[in-house]
Amino acid sequence: MFKGVMFDFSGTLLRIESTEEWLGAVLAAAGISLTDEEFAHRVQRLTEYGALPGGSAPRHLPRRLEAMWHERDLSADQHRLAYTALAREAGLPELAQALYERHMTPAAWRPYPDTEPTLRELRRRGFPAVVVSNIGWDLRPVFRAHGLDDLVDAYLLSFELGAQKPDPAIFRAACDRLGLAPADVLMVGDNRIADGGAQDIGCTLHFVDHLPVDQRPCGLAPVLRLLQSS
Template structure:
């Protein structure tokens, strides 16, 4: 019998590789920046990708930008406002910034890690409920539908819909209420200690894994082991 009745998963960094985040052997956001440069018909050299990445990194350290991200996922408008502040501070021109933002907001333009489907399938087969709990400004359900994973998910708790972002305990409580389980009956899985790790304050056992840097990385067997669920 599974040890937990439900598992709550973070999305970005836990199930998919962040578009703006660590990438194995490349500058932060290299693939995202490169594909956006290509779309606007510009040079996609290593030097240019590194230049844009470095500018965004520097801009992201500005207090006004860093602080703005705290509540940016409460709405699409708030997210766009802080995104514009970020790219403007980095000196990214409007055309490139627009294409980059379209990509950033396209939830279907993401690849899940190779162990996501077998893990969700094993949980489903064991009768364990699953919720996706994400700080996000757009609907990510189409991403799961495109990947054929939507049938494994019982509910989505998204910050822009529920009006709260992690680490607010209200986010985790909402997920528990929707799944009909108690805090000690659920496991939270995420990649950020300051956000996902806050689930312990709501009474949930929490498993933190390093952020994904490539879709071939496998870490979710730890979830099945923690839940005492055999893999498929």
């Protein structure tokens, strides 16, 4: 019988804005105008190099950045260095820092339509919920800005723990924070490799699709059904 829930962050509870919106916001703030062709080219390059944190993985990753990429979520410095390096590789060295800063703002993130109702219903039923994320910065202000922080009992963030999913250590820490045995905890995420690590310590898994917000109105609905039937 489940007694608590672990949730991934990006692609599970909230989704980062599109690369077009991300770049557009930074250009607007800097007062930079581009032609449609120039803008489309830069979006394509940023996408190719996976420079948007929370977005798609790089399609082209220079060998010298491979180690940095794979360990990017272990510290704040590594995370910033990895993503600003990718933005520079994409041909936007002058905007690399501004692009990185933008992705950490609440305006860059949108909750899925059923995120708040699901978390609120868990709270009503007495199920504690924690967020377990591979990330290089403090996402708590994002949750506060979207009115979700009071519905989360704890945050287990890789850069604070020095361990990143699928390392069992981060999931054990989350279960300890919940005060529950792994067998009593449901892990909800979108990445079968990273989030799948929870299974190694005995948690049950439920996966959602990492889709744009307007294409996944009720992806979390099965979570409540699973808890009810357990």
